[in-house]
Amino acid sequence: MVVKDGLTNKEAARRLEKYGENRLETKKEFTGLRILLQQFKSPLIYILVIAASITGALGEWGDTLVIGLAVVLNTLLGFYQEFKAEQSLETLNQVLAPKAKVWRDGQWQTIEAALIVPGDLVRLELGGRIPADGIVIEADTLSINEAILTGESKPVNKLNQQSKVFMGTIVASGIGQMLVVKTGSQTEMGKIAKSLKTTQREETPLQHQIGKLSRILALVVGFITLALFLIGILEGGNWLEMFETAVAVAVAAIPEGLAVSLTAILALGMQRILKRKAVVRKLVAAETLGATTVICCDKTGTLTQGEMQVVSAITSLNPKSNLPAGRQSSELDLLIKAAVLCNDMRDPLEISMMEWAKKNSKLPAGGEELNKTYPRLDEIPFGPEHKYIATLHAIDHEPQATSQMLFVSGAPEVVLHKCQMPSAELKKWEQKFREAGNKGLRLVGFAYKKVQDQKSEVKEEDVNKLEWLGILLYEDPVRPGVAEALAEARQAGIDIKVITGDYQETAMAVVNKLKIHPKNLKADEVITGDQLEKLSDEALRQKIDKIVLFARTNPLQKLKIVQVLQEKGEVVAMTGDGVNDAPALKRADIGIVVESASDVSKETADIVLLDSNFKTILAAVEEGRKIWENIRKVITYLLSDSFTEVVLIGGALLLRLPLPILATQILWVNLIEDGLPGMALIFEQASQGVMQEKPRSRHAPILDAEMKTLIFIIGIITDLFLFALFYWLLKQDLPLMEIRTFIFTAVGIDSLLYIFSCKSLKKNLWQINLLSNKFLLVAVAIGFIMLLAGIYLPVLQLLLKTVSLNGWEMAALIGFGLFKLGLVELTKYFFLRH
Incomplete structure (x- = not known):
C-alpha cells in the first residue's frame, strides 16, 4: 500500500x-466505588471500626450504631467532595477530547x-x-x-x-x-x-501527623483498657463486666467526632479554594498547601503566558531617531510594510508581527490593502539552511513604475550581513543583538531593496546589497499579577525555584524581571541540566538551597530536584503543564497544573488551576494555612474532652466507685455535644497575619508542647470539679441513674461552653469576638437542644439511661460550667503570658 x-x-x-x-x-x-473505598484509608477510621466491632460483639447495639454513624458520615462527606472534584475534571476532559x-x-x-x-x-x-x-x-x-x-x-x-x-x-x-x-x-x-x-509519593505532612496521632491514641487506649481490665480481674471482678467497663473507657478516650470534623474541615477548604479558581482533587491536598515551604515553578505557561509578543522595534542605534510607538518615521513605515508583506501568518511570531503592525499603523485588518498595493510576485520560503524569508512585490499604485520591492526577514545576524553597511555600524548592531539575546528576547531582522529589473521570480543570489530596516524584539510576557504573587510568597516564607527546559539566558531574564531573587542572579545561583547530571544527590543537597534557577532540565532531572528537596525536609509544591513535568508533579507533595495542561499532567496533579494564575496558588496556600489552624483548634477541643472523660472513669474505677457516666452517654457527648460545635469550628476565620508567618516544618506535630500542656491542665481542672461533684452526689444517696444524669449533663454543658475558649488558641475570650462565627452559635444552640432532649425525651431517656432534672438543678449545672470556664480562661491567660 x-x-x-x-x-x-x-x-x-x-x-x-x-x-x-x-x-x-x-x-x-x-x-465512584474507588473514591468511596479510599475514604476508609485512615487510621482514625480503623480505630472507630474496631470500637464498633467490639461494642457489637458485646451486644451494645446503641454504642455500635452511634459509632457506625460517625464512620458513615465521615465516609459520605469525603466521598461527596472528592467525587465532585473528579466529576468536574472528567467533564472538562470530555469537552476537550482531541480530534x-x-x-x-x-x-x-x-x-x-x-x-x-x-x-x-x-x-x-x-x-x-x-x-x-x-x-x-x-x-x-x-x-x-x-x-x-x-x-x-x-x-x-x-x-x-x-x-x-x-x-x-x-x-x-x-x-x-x-x-x-x-x-x-x-x-x-x-x-x-x-x-x-x-514514582512514589510520600505521605503528606497532615497524613503523617494524623497517622502518628492515631497510633498514639491507639496505644494509649489499648494500654489504659488493658490495665483497667487486668486491675479489675485481679481484684476479683467479673471478667465480662470488667471488659465492658474497659470498653467504656476506650469509647471515652476515642474522639469519635474527630474523623468527621477533619473531613469537614478539608471539604470546606476544597470549596473555598474552588471559589478562588482552583480544583482540589484530593482532600488532604487542601491542607498540605498550607505547609508548603518550596514552590518549584515551570517557566513557560506558568510564570509566562507561553506566547511570543512584540515588545519593541528598533530602526536605528541612535536613540533620537527612534520615535515613540504609534509615531511614523520613514524607517518605521518601511519596517511595518516589511512586517505585513513578508508574512504568511503561519507562525506565532508572524501572527504577533501582524498584530504589532496593525497596532502601530492605520492598516485595515490583516493588511489586505497593503497586499493589494504591493502584490506578491514570488518568494523564497523560510528554511533552516538560509534562515530568512524573501518576498518580491510589484508596486500597483505606480502604474508606470519600473521597479519592484524585495523584502527580507529572518535571523537578524543573517539578514544584517546581506546589507550594505559600514563595518563599525555592523558591529554595533551585532552587539545590540547580543544584549537583547542576553535579556531573553527573540529577534527578527528586516531589510529591503528596490529591484530595477522586472522579475517574475526571486533567487537566493538576489538577496544581497539590501537596505537594513531594523529589528522586532519578542518576548514571552510574564503573566499579570505573577510578580506581586511571588513577593507575597517570599513574605510568607516560601522559597521559589524555577525549573525549566528552556535556555539559561531566556529563563534568567524572566527570573530577574520578576525579581524572584532580590538581586540579579549570580553564576552560582543558576545550574543547567548538563551540570546537574554530573552532581551526585549529596552534592546537589549541599548546593540546592542557594540555587534559584534550573535551566535545560529533562523530566528525570526535575524529579531528582524534587526528591532532594524533600529529603532536606521541605514540603514541595510543583507547578507545570507539560508531560515532561509529570514525574516531578507526582513525586511532589502538591502537584499543581493549569487547566490546559496535558492529560498525563492532570492525572498526576492534586490541584488544577482554572485561571492559570500563579496568584491562585497563593490564595490556596492561605486557605491551607487556615485549614491547619482550624484542625489544631478542633483536635485541642475534642482531645481535651476525651482526656477529661478517661480520667473521670479511670479514677472512679481505681477508687472502686461506680461508673460516673455510661459508654452510650459518652458517645452522645462526643458526637452531638462535641461533634456539632467541633465541626462549626471549621468556619472560624484564620488569625490575622497568617500569610506573614513562616511555614511549619514537615515534621511539626499537630499538638505542640504548649497545646499538650493546655489539654492536660484543662482536663485536670475539669476532672477535679466533675469528680468532686460525682463524689458529693454519691454521698447524698441519690439513685445512680440520677447521679449519672447529673454528670452526663455537666460534661455536655462543659463541652458546649468550652468550645468558645477554643475559638482562639492564642487569645483569651475577652480579646476575641464571641459572636463572629454564626455556625458555631447555631451548633451550640442545637447542642443544648439535643442535650435537653437526651434528658427529657422518653425515647432518649431509654437509650441513654437518663432521668429528668428540675430547673434549679439545670441552672446549678450551667453555673458550674461557667465557673469552670472562668478557671480555664484564667489558666490559659497565665499560660499564654509565660
Missing part, C-alpha cells in the same frame, strides 16, 4: 483491534484522536495537537512546539521528510502531513506516563 493512499476504514478497524485505542496508560479509571484529520477511503475524515492507528495519514495544521508519534512526509514551513516534552519554548523546524513528531506537541507554524508510527502507550508521552507508576 502506498503511504499517500492512507488506510481504508476496514484496515483501520483491523489495526485498532490489534494495537488498541490511542490512549495513554493512566491510573485506575475514575469510579484529528486522517486520510481514509480516499478522503479526509475528522475522527477522535483515540481511534488513530499506526499507518494512518494525518493532516497537520497550525495550532493543532499532534495525536500520535510519527514521521513527516510533507511539510510547508512546518515547525512544532515541543515544550510539553522538552520544556523549551522555541519551536522546532520540521521541514525535512522523515523528521519525527511526537504525541501532544503542537503545530507552531505551517502545514504538513505525518505517517503515524506509534500510538498510545508506545509513544514517547506514553513511556513517560508508564514511568509514573514507579
Whole structure:
C-alpha cells in the first residue's frame, strides 16, 4: 500500500483491534466505588471500626450504631467532595477530547484522536495537537512546539521528510502531513506516563501527623483498657463486666467526632479554594498547601503566558531617531510594510508581527490593502539552511513604475550581513543583538531593496546589497499579577525555584524581571541540566538551597530536584503543564497544573488551576494555612474532652466507685455535644497575619508542647470539679441513674461552653469576638437542644439511661460550667503570658 493512499476504514478497524485505542496508560479509571473505598484509608477510621466491632460483639447495639454513624458520615462527606472534584475534571476532559484529520477511503475524515492507528495519514495544521508519534512526509514551513516534552519554548523546524513528531506537541507554524508510527502507550508521552507508576509519593505532612496521632491514641487506649481490665480481674471482678467497663473507657478516650470534623474541615477548604479558581482533587491536598515551604515553578505557561509578543522595534542605534510607538518615521513605515508583506501568518511570531503592525499603523485588518498595493510576485520560503524569508512585490499604485520591492526577514545576524553597511555600524548592531539575546528576547531582522529589473521570480543570489530596516524584539510576557504573587510568597516564607527546559539566558531574564531573587542572579545561583547530571544527590543537597534557577532540565532531572528537596525536609509544591513535568508533579507533595495542561499532567496533579494564575496558588496556600489552624483548634477541643472523660472513669474505677457516666452517654457527648460545635469550628476565620508567618516544618506535630500542656491542665481542672461533684452526689444517696444524669449533663454543658475558649488558641475570650462565627452559635444552640432532649425525651431517656432534672438543678449545672470556664480562661491567660 502506498503511504499517500492512507488506510481504508476496514484496515483501520483491523489495526485498532490489534494495537488498541490511542490512549495513554493512566491510573485506575475514575469510579465512584474507588473514591468511596479510599475514604476508609485512615487510621482514625480503623480505630472507630474496631470500637464498633467490639461494642457489637458485646451486644451494645446503641454504642455500635452511634459509632457506625460517625464512620458513615465521615465516609459520605469525603466521598461527596472528592467525587465532585473528579466529576468536574472528567467533564472538562470530555469537552476537550482531541480530534484529528486522517486520510481514509480516499478522503479526509475528522475522527477522535483515540481511534488513530499506526499507518494512518494525518493532516497537520497550525495550532493543532499532534495525536500520535510519527514521521513527516510533507511539510510547508512546518515547525512544532515541543515544550510539553522538552520544556523549551522555541519551536522546532520540521521541514525535512522523515523528521519525527511526537504525541501532544503542537503545530507552531505551517502545514504538513505525518505517517503515524506509534500510538498510545508506545509513544514517547506514553513511556513517560508508564514511568509514573514507579514514582512514589510520600505521605503528606497532615497524613503523617494524623497517622502518628492515631497510633498514639491507639496505644494509649489499648494500654489504659488493658490495665483497667487486668486491675479489675485481679481484684476479683467479673471478667465480662470488667471488659465492658474497659470498653467504656476506650469509647471515652476515642474522639469519635474527630474523623468527621477533619473531613469537614478539608471539604470546606476544597470549596473555598474552588471559589478562588482552583480544583482540589484530593482532600488532604487542601491542607498540605498550607505547609508548603518550596514552590518549584515551570517557566513557560506558568510564570509566562507561553506566547511570543512584540515588545519593541528598533530602526536605528541612535536613540533620537527612534520615535515613540504609534509615531511614523520613514524607517518605521518601511519596517511595518516589511512586517505585513513578508508574512504568511503561519507562525506565532508572524501572527504577533501582524498584530504589532496593525497596532502601530492605520492598516485595515490583516493588511489586505497593503497586499493589494504591493502584490506578491514570488518568494523564497523560510528554511533552516538560509534562515530568512524573501518576498518580491510589484508596486500597483505606480502604474508606470519600473521597479519592484524585495523584502527580507529572518535571523537578524543573517539578514544584517546581506546589507550594505559600514563595518563599525555592523558591529554595533551585532552587539545590540547580543544584549537583547542576553535579556531573553527573540529577534527578527528586516531589510529591503528596490529591484530595477522586472522579475517574475526571486533567487537566493538576489538577496544581497539590501537596505537594513531594523529589528522586532519578542518576548514571552510574564503573566499579570505573577510578580506581586511571588513577593507575597517570599513574605510568607516560601522559597521559589524555577525549573525549566528552556535556555539559561531566556529563563534568567524572566527570573530577574520578576525579581524572584532580590538581586540579579549570580553564576552560582543558576545550574543547567548538563551540570546537574554530573552532581551526585549529596552534592546537589549541599548546593540546592542557594540555587534559584534550573535551566535545560529533562523530566528525570526535575524529579531528582524534587526528591532532594524533600529529603532536606521541605514540603514541595510543583507547578507545570507539560508531560515532561509529570514525574516531578507526582513525586511532589502538591502537584499543581493549569487547566490546559496535558492529560498525563492532570492525572498526576492534586490541584488544577482554572485561571492559570500563579496568584491562585497563593490564595490556596492561605486557605491551607487556615485549614491547619482550624484542625489544631478542633483536635485541642475534642482531645481535651476525651482526656477529661478517661480520667473521670479511670479514677472512679481505681477508687472502686461506680461508673460516673455510661459508654452510650459518652458517645452522645462526643458526637452531638462535641461533634456539632467541633465541626462549626471549621468556619472560624484564620488569625490575622497568617500569610506573614513562616511555614511549619514537615515534621511539626499537630499538638505542640504548649497545646499538650493546655489539654492536660484543662482536663485536670475539669476532672477535679466533675469528680468532686460525682463524689458529693454519691454521698447524698441519690439513685445512680440520677447521679449519672447529673454528670452526663455537666460534661455536655462543659463541652458546649468550652468550645468558645477554643475559638482562639492564642487569645483569651475577652480579646476575641464571641459572636463572629454564626455556625458555631447555631451548633451550640442545637447542642443544648439535643442535650435537653437526651434528658427529657422518653425515647432518649431509654437509650441513654437518663432521668429528668428540675430547673434549679439545670441552672446549678450551667453555673458550674461557667465557673469552670472562668478557671480555664484564667489558666490559659497565665499560660499564654509565660
